[in-house]
Amino acid sequence: MVLGLACLTVGAPARAQLPTFSSKVEVVRVDVLVTQSGRPILGLRSSDFELRDNGVRQEIEFAALEKLPLRLILALDSSDSVAGVRMMHLRAACEAVLDRLQKEDEAALITFNHTLVLGSPFTSDLGRVRTALRAVAPGGETALIDALYAGMVLGEAGSGRGLMVAFTDGADTSSFLRSQEVQDVAKSSDVVVYPVTSGRNGRRLTSFLRGIADQTGGRLFEVESTPDLQKAFVAILDEFRQRYVLAFRPQSVTKGGWHRLDVLVKGRPFDVRARAGYQGGQ
Amino acid sequence: MIGRRHVVLWLWCALALGLFAANGRAQDYGAQADRPNIEPFLFRRRVVPSQKFSKAQLETWQSAASNHRPGEADESSREAASLSPEDLADVIAGFEWGTEALPGGRDKTDLTRRAVVLHTDIAVTAAAETAQPDQTTVSTSASLHFGAAMELVNFLKQRLPRGRDDPFILTWWQAVAAQLGRLHETVSSPHFMVRALSQFPRDTEILLMAGVQFEFLASPVAQDAQAGWEPAYERKAEELYREVLKKDPTVVEARIRLARVLGQLRRPEQAAAELDKALDDGAPRSLRFFKYLFLGESRTELNRFGPAREAYERALGLYPGAQSAHLGLSRLERRAGNRSGSAAAIERLIELPHDAQAREDPWSDYFTAGPAARAADMLESLRAPLRK
Numbered sequence: 001m002v003l004g005l006a007c008l009t010v011g012a013p014a015r016a017q018l019p020t021f022s023s024k025v026e027v028v029r030v031d032v033l034v035t036q037s038g039r040p041i042l043g044l045r046s047s048d049f050e051l052r053d054n055g056v057r058q059e060i061e062f063a064a065l066e067k068l069p070l071r072l073i074l075a076l077d078s079s080d081s082v083a084g085v086r087m088m089h090l091r092a093a094c095e096a097v098l099d100r101l102q103k104e105d106e107a108a109l110i111t112f113n114h115t116l117v118l119g120s121p122f123t124s125d126l127g128r129v130r131t132a133l134r135a136v137a138p139g140g141e142t143a144l145i146d147a148l149y150a151g152m153v154l155g156e157a158g159s160g161r162g163l164m165v166a167f168t169d170g171a172d173t174s175s176f177l178r179s180q181e182v183q184d185v186a187k188s189s190d191v192v193v194y195p196v197t198s199g200r201n202g203r204r205l206t207s208f209l210r211g212i213a214d215q216t217g218g219r220l221f222e223v224e225s226t227p228d229l230q231k232a233f234v235a236i237l238d239e240f241r242q243r244y245v246l247a248f249r250p251q252s253v254t255k256g257g258w259h260r261l262d263v264l265v266k267g268r269p270f271d272v273r274a275r276a277g278y279q280g281g282q
Numbered sequence: 283m284i285g286r287r288h289v290v291l292w293l294w295c296a297l298a299l300g301l302f303a304a305n306g307r308a309q310d311y312g313a314q315a316d317r318p319n320i321e322p323f324l325f326r327r328r329v330v331p332s333q334k335f336s337k338a339q340l341e342t343w344q345s346a347a348s349n350h351r352p353g354e355a356d357e358s359s360r361e362a363a364s365l366s367p368e369d370l371a372d373v374i375a376g377f378e379w380g381t382e383a384l385p386g387g388r389d390k391t392d393l394t395r396r397a398v399v400l401h402t403d404i405a406v407t408a409a410a411e412t413a414q415p416d417q418t419t420v421s422t423s424a425s426l427h428f429g430a431a432m433e434l435v436n437f438l439k440q441r442l443p444r445g446r447d448d449p450f451i452l453t454w455w456q457a458v459a460a461q462l463g464r465l466h467e468t469v470s471s472p473h474f475m476v477r478a479l480s481q482f483p484r485d486t487e488i489l490l491m492a493g494v495q496f497e498f499l500a501s502p503v504a505q506d507a508q509a510g511w512e513p514a515y516e517r518k519a520e521e522l523y524r525e526v527l528k529k530d531p532t533v534v535e536a537r538i539r540l541a542r543v544l545g546q547l548r549r550p551e552q553a554a555a556e557l558d559k560a561l562d563d564g565a566p567r568s569l570r571f572f573k574y575l576f577l578g579e580s581r582t583e584l585n586r587f588g589p590a591r592e593a594y595e596r597a598l599g600l601y602p603g604a605q606s607a608h609l610g611l612s613r614l615e616r617r618a619g620n621r622s623g624s625a626a627a628i629e630r631l632i633e634l635p636h637d638a639q640a641r642e643d644p645w646s647d648y649f650t651a652g653p654a655a656r657a658a659d660m661l662e663s664l665r666a667p668l669r670k
Contacts (some may be wrong), residue, residue: 118632150628172502176606
């Protein structure tokens with residue numbers, strides 16, 4: 001049984017020099033950002049990385065930069081507080097990111113107030129996403145926790161690299177799921193989550209979003225006000241493009257349960273940002 | 283004690299003399315140890331009378347209380363709302379301490395009731411006007427006037443033969459508790475509920491509303507003000523719901539809420555047991571929905587995936603577009619190791635039409651359903667007798 005893992009198989013679409021692995025073999029994929037003083041380090045190879053799964057060193061079969069198509073999920077707060085000029089800034093930020101996507105990339109749009117709405121499913125027809133963006137009409141309350149959950153679950157499907165940019169400008173006021181449940185899902189999600197907030201937010205919200213970002217290997221962006229959103233969204237995409245994708249087949253570790261991951265660059269004091277671990281199959 | 287009585291008597295005399303001599307000028311009613319003050323709901327500060335007040339201002343306020351049309355935003359309520367916190371504290375202090383006959387031979391008890399309604403109406407209007415979707419405190423103005431009304435209710439209680447057992451007093455506490463619940467108020471409501479419970483420890487309506495408030499305070503909406511206190515609030519809610527059920531085991535709502543709280547407290551077995559008891563096919567649709575929704579949750583926690591799935595499906599049978607049940611189902615499938623099933627549940631949800639009817643989900647109103655939904659009726663029962 002293959003569970004909770006990104007499985008790259010022979011049958012996957014052969015776009016953008018997709019690496020292939022034999023069918024029905026678990027392959028764990030890890031998105032890794034390597035920086036020094038905040039600047040990305042490029043040009044690394046598989047042999048430069050050291051990866052441990054529950055403390056057991058693993059053989060990295062694949063390490064590449066920008067080789068896999070991207071599956072971008074825009075999860076946008078469309079509650080009452082985003083109405084007016086904030087929505088305009090948010091649309092502009094999304095447009096800027098869509099403009100920078102490549103031909104093989106796909107994007108999806110989810111909006112959330114107290115209800116989750118699929119603006120556009122994953123598609124490489126970005127015009128469809130843009131049309132959906134223009135149709136967003138803010139109003140209602142905010143179910144942020146539910147939206148992050150839905151975004152992670154949906155983003156896992158497919159073989160590209162899942163990136164979720166989730167924007168909110170305030171408090172969760174109507175989610176059903178508990179924040180802890182969603183943190184647990186983040187631990188086993190293949191989607192890298194970059195939450196973006198604007199304005200002053202409470203400690204609990206910030207801590208929750210930072211937790212989600214840390215678990216998935218993303219980063220929390222806190223902007224002062226919505227005119228800064230465009231810069232933040234573009235920075236996220238740029239940063240994501242400079243991440244490596246490592247892939248390995250777990251060896252000498254028990255299959256199930258929580259697997260802690262430790263990734264470093266051999267012999268170099270670089271900062272390495274990757275998901276905290278993954279949930280193994282049974 | 284005798285010394286204190288003497289002081290109070292002296293102060294009363296001083297106040298009476300002051301009022302007698304005032305004739306429209308600023309009055310000094312001395313430094314009474316027990317002088318009334320207004321404790322706004324936000325509890326940021328106490329509004330203490332300045333010890334000076336204008337007799338003209340007091341008369342204007344009395345006239346506003348007397349002429350206010352209950353439930354309306356009229357000239358009288360605008361007049362009273364324009365008073366500064368200090369002036370308001372002063373006129374209420376002057377009113378409570380005053381011994382002069384009221385204009386037109388009005389009965390002081392009746393006028394106090396009217397003043398309670400006047401300030402409650404101002405607070406309700408201010409809270410409604412300033413309400414924001416993400417707001418969890420009432421506005422300063424609402425807070426001040428709820429506080430003024432509370433001060434007057436306490437004063438009234440002392441004048442009524444039945445004291446706190448007078449229906450007006452109980453209805454006021456119930457109505458304001460319900461109103462705070464409806465407003466998603468988080469800052470002052472715990473203090474208010476503690477006071478309400480201390481006055482009416484056996485009233486099932488107050489117990490239930492307090493339970494809902496404490497349950498709400500543990501929800502994500504309450505945010506930072508309450509961070510870290512969630513289990514304490516949930517345990518308090520559990521205690522209150524159990525108390526309701528002890529007094530009246532037929533209150534299905536209390537049992538369902540108790541079950542949810544038990545689930546939040548990681549006691550799914552107890553939650554499921556309560557929900558099994560709560561089976562009542564004659565209960566309103568939304569309550570039946572909650573029963574199955576929370577049954578789905580607790581059974582998921584117990585890894586009883588088949589029965590959990592069945593519970594969620596029953597919930598969806600009642601409200602096919604309910605986001606909460608779809609999310610619960612997705613979480614169940616994920617926990618059961620079925621990632622594609624988990625994603626399918628989310629896909630089913632987000633592809634639903636997003637008009638309000640297709641997406642009707644009782645969860646949206648979970649914290650404002652029940653007694654809070656009856657806030658308007660309760661306020662009306664407070665006002666109606668004064669219209670006669």
